[in-house]
Amino acid sequence: KQEVTQIPAALSVPEGENLVLNCSFTDSAIYNLQWFRQDPGKGLTSLLLIQSSQREQTSGRLNASLDKSSGRSTLYIAASQPGDSATYLCAVKRTDGGSQGNLIFGKGTKLSVKP
Amino acid sequence: GAGVSQSPSNKVTEKGKDVELRCDPISGHTALYWYRQSLGQGLEFLIYFQGNSAPDKSGLPSDRFSAERTGGSVSTLTIQRTQQEDSAVYLCASSRQGAYGNTIYFGEGSWLTVV
Numbered sequence: 001k002q003e004v005t006q007i008p009a010a011l012s013v014p015e016g017e018n019l020v021l022n023c024s025f026t027d028s029a030i031y032n033l034q035w036f037r038q039d040p041g042k043g044l045t046s047l048l049l050i051q052s053s054q055r056e057q058t059s060g061r062l063n064a065s066l067d068k069s070s071g072r073s074t075l076y077i078a079a080s081q082p083g084d085s086a087t088y089l090c091a092v093k094r095t096d097g098g099s100q101g102n103l104i105f106g107k108g109t110k111l112s113v114k115p
Numbered sequence: 116g117a118g119v120s121q122s123p124s125n126k127v128t129e130k131g132k133d134v135e136l137r138c139d140p141i142s143g144h145t146a147l148y149w150y151r152q153s154l155g156q157g158l159e160f161l162i163y164f165q166g167n168s169a170p171d172k173s174g175l176p177s178d179r180f181s182a183e184r185t186g187g188s189v190s191t192l193t194i195q196r197t198q199q200e201d202s203a204v205y206l207c208a209s210s211r212q213g214a215y216g217n218t219i220y221f222g223e224g225s226w227l228t229v230v
Binding site: 108 | 119146148150155157158160162163164165171173174208218220221223224
């Protein structure tokens with residue numbers, strides 16, 4: 001059974017720091033991995049989508065990497081800003097017969113960037 | 116509209132009552148997803164619709180839960196005889212075709228409280 005874990009559950013950093021959020025998954029047979037952002041009381045916003053054949057994706061100050069063999073992904077945020085404060089979730093799409101809709105989510109890392 | 120629209124945004128209901136939650140996907144998106152997010156828990160897959168294919172209902176937690184999608188667009192999630200453990204945020208999402216290589220867009224959720 002695919003399980004997705006995100007550590008730490010919460011992280012507080014001063015503004016301007018570079019930081020890394022971690023996501024691990026137990027089954028390397030995935031189609032893709034997505035990182036999402038969730039603000040309090042809001043839905044999820046997709047940040048980056050990495051296909052299983054890719055190693056990384058970049059968007060602005062965000063860089064996501066994927067190492068399927070070790071079951072890990074990292075989300076790197078450069079020069080963090082208070083506006084980056086949110087919960088960050090990763091999700092994997094498995095290849096074991098689940099429908100395309102069945103993404104497996106981690107519980108997220110709650111990031112707080114202090115001014 | 117520009118995004119996924121969900122209604123109601125908040126619903127308080129008495130135990131044993133039925134509730135209906137509505138989702139309007141982004142125009143042109145053929146894939147529609149329902150997830151549930153309970154306090155302190157990760158997102159839990161409920162059901163997935165893709166075009167005219169039979170929906171993947173494998174995530175529905177009990178036969179009290181059902182969903183339909185009319186005309187390939189609007190979807191309604193129905194919970195019958197609500198229980199307190201049904202209290203959660205119900206998130207709807209849509210994407211072009213399936214999830215393999217397509218960004219998934221989430222609505223802001225319907226917050227359900229069963230008292």
